[in-house]
Amino acid sequence: DGGITQSPKYLFRKEGQNVTLSCEQNLNHDAMYWYRQDPGQGLRLIYYSQIVNDFQKGDIAEGYSVSREKKESFPLTVTSAQKNPTAFYLCASSISGGSDTQYFGPGTRLTVL
C-alpha cells in the first residue's frame, strides 16, 4: 500500500524540549514538504526538500529544523526556539516538486504543555 505515514498521531512535550516528528513515504517521490496548520489559518509551509541532502526554508522556518538523508524520510524537529509550537503538522510529497500534485499524510498533533 503506497502512501505517506506520520507518527505519532498525537505528541505531548514539555516546554523547552526539542521534539522530532516522523514522515515517511513509499511513493518514490523526490519532493517532500512540511506544513503547519493552526485553527482558522490554513496551512503554512515550514520546509521543503526537492532531493536528498538538500532542503529549503519555507515561510515559517524559524524554530524548526529538518534533514533529508534518505529519499523516503523527511523528519521535522521542533526546537525550543519555536515560540508557539502547539499545532497540527502535515507532511506532503510530490513526484518532483514545482507544480506537481502534493499528497498529504494524516498529520501529527503536537501539544506543548
Added chain:
Amino acid sequence: AQSVTQPDIHITVSEGASLELRCNYSYGATPYLFWYVQSPGQGLQLLLKYFSGDTLVQGIKGFEAEFKRSQSSFNLRKPSVHWSDAAEYFCAVVGGGADGLTFGKGTHLIIQP
C-alpha cells in the same frame, strides 16, 4: 508573492442543495490551482486541480471547479451535497517554482439535515 483568499469562513447548506465555495487567487503568471478537503483531525485529500486547458475541471466525489482568469477565481461547486461532504475545504495555488503550496484559510462546510 502569490496569495489565496477564501472569503467564506463558514457555509451552511441543506442536504441535497447545491454548493459553491469561493476562491480568489493572486499570481502573476498562469497559476496551478488545487482544491483539497480535510475531515476533522485528518490529512488533506485532493479533490481536483487545474493546470491548463479546459477551464471546467471535474474532480472526485461529484465536485467540479471553474477557472476564470478574468476574475482570478477558481470556485468549487457541487450540484447536490450529502451529509458526508461536511468538512474543511482548502483552495491552494502553486507557481512554477518549488516553493510549495500557498493555501487559503479554508471554508468550513456544515450540512443541515
